[in-house]
Amino acid sequence: MAVAAMNRRRADVLAALVLVALLLASLHMISAAVLRSEGLGQWFIPLLMFTVFGLILLFGLVGWNLWQLLRDYRQRVAGSRLSARLSMLFLLLALVPVSVVYFYSIRFLSTGIDSWFDLAVDSAMEDALTLSKLSLDLHKRERLKASVNILDSIEDTSQTAIALSINDLRAASGAVEMTLFTLQGKILALSHVNPDILSPMPADGGMVQQVVSGQDYVGVATGRDGRLLVRCLVLDRAQRDIVLQALYAVPESLSDLSGNVQDAYEAYRTRAYMRSQIKFSFALSLSLVLLLGLFAAAWAAVFTARRLVQPISDIAEGTRAVAEGDYDKQLPLPKAEDELRSLVSSFNSMTRRISLSRNALEQGRRKLQTQHNYLETVLGGLSTGVMALDSAGLIQTANRAADQILRVSVAEMEGKPLSELGVRSESLKPFVEHMIEGFDQGVREGRAEIALYRGGGRQVLLCRYSPLETDPGRVVGRVLVFDDVTELVRAQRDAAWGEVARRLAHEIKNPLTPIQLSAERLRRKYLGKMPLEDGIVLDRATHTIVQQVEAMKAMVNDFSDYAKPTQLQVEPLHVDEFLGEVVALYEGVRQTVSVQLAAPGRVVKADPVRLRQVMHNLLKNALEATGEQGRILVSSRLGTEEGDDFVEIAVSDSGPGFDPELIGQVFEPYVTNKTKGTGLGLAIVKRIVVEHGGVIDAENPDSGGGRVTLRLPALAQGAGLERGPRAEGENA
Amino acid sequence: MNTFAQIIAAIVLACLPSALLADDVEFQRIALTLSEEGLILLDAEIAYDLNDTVSEALENGVPLTFETHVQMRDAGAWIWEKDIIDHRLRTVLRYRPLSGLYELRNRQADESLSFATRSAALRALGRVVAMPIIERERLNLDREYLVRVDVSLDKEALPLPMRPMAYLKSDWSISSESWEWRLRP
Numbered sequence: 070m071a072v073a074a075m076n077r078r079r080a081d082v083l084a085a086l087v088l089v090a091l092l093l094a095s096l097h098m099i100s101a102a103v104l105r106s107e108g109l110g111q112w113f114i115p116l117l118m119f120t121v122f123g124l125i126l127l128f129g130l131v132g133w134n135l136w137q138l139l140r141d142y143r144q145r146v147a148g149s150r151l152s153a154r155l156s157m158l159f160l161l162l163a164l165v166p167v168s169v170v171y172f173y174s175i176r177f178l179s180t181g182i183d184s185w186f187d188l189a190v191d192s193a194m195e196d197a198l199t200l201s202k203l204s205l206d207l208h209k210r211e212r213l214k215a216s217v218n219i220l221d222s223i224e225d226t227s228q229t230a231i232a233l234s235i236n237d238l239r240a241a242s243g244a245v246e247m248t249l250f251t252l253q254g255k256i257l258a259l260s261h262v263n264p265d266i267l268s269p270m271p272a273d274g275g276m277v278q279q280v281v282s283g284q285d286y287v288g289v290a291t292g293r294d295g296r297l298l299v300r301c302l303v304l305d306r307a308q309r310d311i312v313l314q315a316l317y318a319v320p321e322s323l324s325d326l327s328g329n330v331q332d333a334y335e336a337y338r339t340r341a342y343m344r345s346q347i348k349f350s351f352a353l354s355l356s357l358v359l360l361l362g363l364f365a366a367a368w369a370a371v372f373t374a375r376r377l378v379q380p381i382s383d384i385a386e387g388t389r390a391v392a393e394g395d396y397d398k399q400l401p402l403p404k405a406e407d408e409l410r411s412l413v414s415s416f417n418s419m420t421r422r423i424s425l426s427r428n429a430l431e432q433g434r435r436k437l438q439t440q441h442n443y444l445e446t447v448l449g450g451l452s453t454g455v456m457a458l459d460s461a462g463l464i465q466t467a468n469r470a471a472d473q474i475l476r477v478s479v480a481e482m483e484g485k486p487l488s489e490l491g492v493r494s495e496s497l498k499p500f501v502e503h504m505i506e507g508f509d510q511g512v513r514e515g516r517a518e519i520a521l522y523r524g525g526g527r528q529v530l531l532c533r534y535s536p537l538e539t540d541p542g543r544v545v546g547r548v549l550v551f552d553d554v555t556e557l558v559r560a561q562r563d564a565a566w567g568e569v570a571r572r573l574a575h576e577i578k579n580p581l582t583p584i585q586l587s588a589e590r591l592r593r594k595y596l597g598k599m600p601l602e603d604g605i606v607l608d609r610a611t612h613t614i615v616q617q618v619e620a621m622k623a624m625v626n627d628f629s630d631y632a633k634p635t636q637l638q639v640e641p642l643h644v645d646e647f648l649g650e651v652v653a654l655y656e657g658v659r660q661t662v663s664v665q666l667a668a669p670g671r672v673v674k675a676d677p678v679r680l681r682q683v684m685h686n687l688l689k690n691a692l693e694a695t696g697e698q699g700r701i702l703v704s705s706r707l708g709t710e711e712g713d714d715f716v717e718i719a720v721s722d723s724g725p726g727f728d729p730e731l732i733g734q735v736f737e738p739y740v741t742n743k744t745k746g747t748g749l750g751l752a753i754v755k756r757i758v759v760e761h762g763g764v765i766d767a768e769n770p771d772s773g774g775g776r777v778t779l780r781l782p783a784l785a786q787g788a789g790l791e792r793g794p795r796a797e798g799e800n801a
Numbered sequence: 802m803n804t805f806a807q808i809i810a811a812i813v814l815a816c817l818p819s820a821l822l823a824d825d826v827e828f829q830r831i832a833l834t835l836s837e838e839g840l841i842l843l844d845a846e847i848a849y850d851l852n853d854t855v856s857e858a859l860e861n862g863v864p865l866t867f868e869t870h871v872q873m874r875d876a877g878a879w880i881w882e883k884d885i886i887d888h889r890l891r892t893v894l895r896y897r898p899l900s901g902l903y904e905l906r907n908r909q910a911d912e913s914l915s916f917a918t919r920s921a922a923l924r925a926l927g928r929v930v931a932m933p934i935i936e937r938e939r940l941n942l943d944r945e946y947l948v949r950v951d952v953s954l955d956k957e958a959l960p961l962p963m964r965p966m967a968y969l970k971s972d973w974s975i976s977s978e979s980w981e982w983r984l985r986p
Binding site: 113114117198201202205270271273274275276279288289290291293297300327330331334335336338339341342343346347349350353 | 857858861862897899900901902904912913914915917918921960961962963964968969
């Protein structure tokens with residue numbers, strides 16, 4: 070591309086130089102045609118036409134270059150403005166002196182040529198010619214008189230006789246030539262000082278006519294040798310019908326002087342006449358040379374400016390390319406060993422280094438990107454939620470597990486404060502509040518287990534937070550790490566209670582039967598043999614032992630029920646129908662048991678036997694808590710939390726309510742305020758509810774009494790209406 | 802008219818074909834005769850009509866050189882073959898202010914004639930009497946020859962300063978149409 074442009078530029082230069090050379094040659098030949106005229110005169114017009122055509126061509130070339138410059142200027146091509154300025158400068162530098170020279174040359178020529186001619190010289194030349202004429206007139210009159218006398222002196226009437234005497238007459242008169250001819254022009258006699266000349270100098274018909282009309286003619290003529298002669302034509306007054314022509318040499322001094330005056334006058338007159346032509350010739354030559362000089366200078370100005378600016382344009386173009394990110398740009402080096410070459414070389418060196426740096430940077434960026442992707446993949450693959458906050462507490466980034474655990478799109482909340490999480494999801498408030506509280510208290514590193522009550526049930530998060538340090542000691546934010554340990558906690562608890570049950574079975578239940586049997590054996594063996602009073606004591610004691618052992622067995626069985634893994638037989642269950650059936654069993658009790666069902670047709674997936682156990686436990690607790698006039702309300706309703714539908718079942722009573730101190734732990738084993746019971750009723754209830762994926766809560770409403778509320782995930786509307794085959798048992 | 806306008810006008814005029822403008826010289830009579838000595842002679846009567854520009858130049862002492870050009874060539878000759886005859890008769894017409902006469906000078910014979918009037922000088926200029934062309938014996942009697950005669954004002958003989966304008970202005974293109982005929986000797 071660049072080579073082609075360079076070749077094209079060379080061709081342009083060559084063409085322009087050839088054209089200018091041809092024009093110069095043409096001008097030279099025009100000059101030769103005008104000055105020397107040796108066969109070149111006929112080429113004047115073709116040469117002039119060629120020159121004009123060449124000048125038009127050169128003008129077109131200049132115009133084309135200027136148009137290109139203007140186009141580049143308008144398109145803001147790099148370097149075009151500098152080129153235009155330089156071109157204008159060069160043009161002015163060429164135009165002004167040439168124009169001044171042209172103007173003053175034309176003016177000088179015009180005034181100079183005019184100064185050759187003035188009135189005084191005109192008058193002097195005219196006077197000189199008149200003086201010469203007057204001198205010659207005197208001589209002419211004398212010669213005319215002499216000629217008349219000569220003709221009059223001829224007395225012979227015979228033309229032949231006259232002819233014979235002409236030689237003598239010529240010699241006597243001193244004439245150069247003497248001729249006698251008739252009025253019809255027939256020559257009768259001729260005498261010439263040079264006997265070799267046989268023909269007379271002919272007289273003009275006008276002269277002869279003048280003589281014939283009766284008026285003698287005398288005039289000046291130029292002889293064969295260029296000298297002045299006086300020509301006299303005299304008509305014969307004796308009526309012999311002959312005319313005498315006598316040619317007299319003008320005296321040499323007079324001839325020379327008069328000849329000189331005539332030559333000078335002619336030259337002056339001719340020159341004066343040619344004044345305008347002289348001016349025209351000079352003006353034409355000067356104009357052609359001026360135009361050639363101007364056009365050549367204009368072309369050279371534009372060409373030189375563009376060539377000079379080319380490296381600068383290249384650098385500007387290169388700089389623009391670098392600015393646009395093309396760091397591989399290399400510019401052609403100018404040939405001349407000058408500062409521009411050094412500049413272009415430095416530019417190339419700079420772009421080379423930038424390119425190398427860019428490549429290194431790009432490699433680093435790719436490496437960083439790879440590490441970032443690696444880290445993101447690792448974080449994305451973690452089941453632990455990770456969230457980064459900046460120093461202002463604004464969320465910066467989070468992994469996928471964070472979204473899944475918190476059940477919100479944390480990525481959408483980038484740049485927002487952590488508290489926004491609590492606004493988005495009400496159930497996340499404990500998590501958010503705990504974190505913010507820790508931050509506010511200036512806790513550097515913290516760890517907490519936070520229970521959230523979500524629409525789908527209870528969720529336990531194990532949270533840790535620590536400062537985020539990019540450099541040692543430079544904290545730029547915090548990183549939160551949290552795990553959903555709901556299943557883990559449940560499994561641990563199940564395992565703990567399983568262990569309790571196992572030990573009870575092993576350590577307590579096994580000795581109970583021998584104890585009971587031993588007590589019954591003691592009673593049977595010694596009751597009849599002992600005195601009555603002792604027998605009564607023994608009977609009471611053994612009865613107490615047996616009764617307490619039975620009670621302990623029942624307790625151990627409860628533990629076993631609680632601890633051992635259960636097999637749920639879940640099936641779609643119409644909640645309201647189910648509650649109606651359960652409550653119907655309590656129609657005979659002393660208390661008032663009423664229902665308020667507001668989830669018609671909604672179905673939960675539950676094991677009816679286990680759920681019935683839950684309801685009986687709750688109702689039993691309520692019956693025990695209320696007196697004979699007590700009121701118990703079983704209600705249901707539909708609710709939605711975080712997009713999940715649930716069915717809420719509440720058992721409210723008009724009793725004293727839960728002990729405020731224990732209300733947070735009523736579902737824990739062995740937590741009870743009753744004198745009877747194992748303390749496992751509500752724990753088992755909670756376990757069954759949890760096994761169904763639900764949550765349970767106990768509270769003392771402001772209206773009084775106590776209330777236990779449980780939520781079970783509701784199946785989608787219309788799902789599970791038809792009783793299908795019973796689902797396989799699921800491990801809760 | 803200023804100088805620049807003159808230049809432009811001159812260039813425009815130069816572009817016009819001179820044939821359109823040249824009609825100042827006419828052949829009134831022209832004849833080739835055979836002399837007793839076996840010479841082929843040319844006789845011609847040529848009418849010159851000088852326009853005002855040329856007349857003005859003549860009155861101001863500018864010598865005018867008229868050239869009578871006679872060519873003879875084989876009618877079947879190729880263009881690059883040399884002419885058999887190429888005669889140029891050059892005659893200078895000028896005005897002599899001292900005598901007030903018009904002078905005709907034959908450059909070949911170095912003869913001069915003076916005339917009181919310009920018309921008489923032009924008549925004498927246009928009179929060609931027994932101008933020898935070629936000996937008949939030099940010609941092949943079986944062949945045909947082309948004879949061409951034309952007359953023109955020689956602009957290259959004008960004074961130097963006048964030539965550019967003379968080349969450019971049609972007033973100075975005084976010439977006749979070529980007189981051609983075929984001769985079988």
